[in-house]
Amino acid sequence: MTITFYDLCGRDSKRFSPYGWRTRMALAHKGLDYALELVKFTEKDKIGFSGQPLVPVIRDGDKVVHDSWAIAEHLEDTYPQRPSLFGSLEGRGMAKAINAFVNLTIQPLLAPLIVADVVAHVDGSDRDYFVSSREKRFGKALAEVQAGREEKVEGFRKALEPVRIVVKDQPFIGGASATYADYALFGTLQWARCTSGFGVVAAGDPIHAWFERVLDLHNGVGRSEPAAA
């Protein structure tokens, strides 16, 4: 079987999608090779075959899967002999809850802290689309959204506490090795690392040390994408 992975890209093929990073880490965790197809925000026709407009998408043989969580389940079910993303059936359900916690709590608290910085990393051809769609979402100019982030970052950091409680005492959420629960939060913080110089996590925070550990995994695939200045 040949996997093709359709991931979002920005300027100079930069890859910063939090959901794309979940899939990228899941593929690396499973040790699966794939062909990569980069998709800009305004190139959604490239994934029209998936019947919906959002990356990541994978085509695995005859099967097309979209939505990063569905992709993780597909990879686990299709390649059960490869390292598990969840550890157990029990872990799969728990990882799904943690994945949703990141989507519903962490991602929305992070976006206003860095969204104006992201613009510089979006491809020139996508910039108008990106700015107008995000301004519409937030109901104001992106510079205004990001204003006061030095104060707002505290709420974001506090919201990370359920994960901090775990990784202050062990290397990964999953214990000695990483699971998809780790990749769910990693993707979100990697989005910030790749697009913004703003320190969303304090240097002494156990979350910071955990993030550095995830960056080192799978031959440093996370670290291979340069951090924003």
Next chain:
Amino acid sequence: MTITFYDLCGRDSKRFSPYGWRTRMALAHKGLDYALELVKFTEKDKIGFSGQPLVPVIRDGDKVVHDSWAIAEHLEDTYPQRPSLFGSLEGRGMAKAINAFVNLTIQPLLAPLIVADVVAHVDGSDRDYFVSSREKRFGKALAEVQAGREEKVEGFRKALEPVRIVVKDQPFIGGASATYADYALFGTLQWARCTSGFGVVAAGDPIHAWFERVLDLHNGVGRSEPAAA
């Protein structure tokens, strides 16, 4: 080994502590017998041997363990041949994160919705202590804290979404059978069921159906405690 379980009790030996319920369910999950010692709010001297003032506490042979999460880990490590609370090592870390999510997000959103109702279920000898300590915590009278709950309950329900996403498609967070992640949230909702007639979860909510399933587990131990009128 003989286990003694020290659990909070209210009027007429009613047991409603969210953290006590986690331990009670964990003991039932492991199929462990124990001696029960009921502790009122103002009887903290009964657990003075534990070096701290909070129930639940268990004494297991020579070992004394307090804090419901630490008790769960102790039971898993001491009775590994009994049904697992976490499913795997990976699941243990994920359950810890979900446990913390419940403590830090769900419990604080629920407390203001029912705290005045709880008073009627506290033993008469504890009532002054309970009311004054909670009024101090909230900074106002408990009736005032609870005012407007018909609107505030929406925020509580929304915060349950990471668990709802899982249990709308499978019986328990852990899949086909319950794990400690289920018991963490169950304890909090059971606290509401036992102390308040206010409908904190809507009847058609998948969380409601999941809660009913957990009430049925282990010979209906959850259901054995009467619901508040």
